Amino acid sequence: MKIYRTLYYIPVITSWVAGSLIWKIVLNPQFGVLNNILNFIGLQGPGWLYDQSWAMPGIVLASIWKDVGFFGLILFSGLRGISPTYYEAAKIDGANSWQRFKNITLPLISPTLLFVIIISLINSFQLFPQVMIMTQGGPNGATQVMVERIYKYAFQYYKMGYASAFSWLLFIIVFVVTLVQMKLQKRWVHYES
Known part of the structure; x- marks a missing residue:
């Protein structure tokens, strides 16, 4: 049974690695696709992963690209769950x-939006493969994130106490942010009755 759980994570990790390698090539300042498009338009492209001010936006761009399909599918299924009778009744009442x-749409899709917001926040706090593959935390520490720091303390410096402390800190941060989102949901999330 344990091998099946391990085999489940292989495609997920492989997609993170493959996506990060693709974006490392796309964001290359010399022969990258994005800078070539910018040069064609007449703009000078930045150094993306080699420039301190552009490295984190490049990683964020790759992370958004990685997650947009998953979240789009979830939002699409939430939209498909809305009954068309609501829209027909609203049209009859003269709503534009x-x-x-x-x-209609926004209140009925609000539980799905809450789920997407919470999952995307948790994913953003756990950003690791993109950083390690694309920049290894550089240039000059501009792309250091919490999970990358945990990894370095645990497996490069062999300071397990620091890694454990950072892991607990990350857990507390994610827990508090999720708890705040769950408390704020009463204001804007509407569940069907």
Whole structure:
């Protein structure tokens, strides 16, 4: 049974690694696709992963690209769960498209939006493969994140106490942020009754 759990994570880790390698090539300042497009338009492309001010935006761009399909699929399934009778009744009452979106779609998709927000926040706190593959925490520590620091303290410096302390700190941060989101959901999340 344990081998099946291990085999489950192999495609997930492989997609992170493959996506990070692709974006490392796309963001290359000399022959990268993005800088070539910018040069074609007439703009000078930045050094992306080699420049302190552009390294983290490059990693964020790669992370958003990695997650947009997953979150799009979840939001699409949330939209498909809304009954068309609500929209028909609103059309009969004379609601325009903005009113239908504001008063029907947004409230009914709010539980799905809450899920997407919480999962994306947890993913952003656990950003690791993109940083390690694309920059290894550089240039000059501009892309250091908490999980990368935990990894270095545990497996490069062999200071397990520091790694454990950082892991607990990360857990507390993620827990508090999730708890705040769950408390704030009462204001904007509407569950169907």
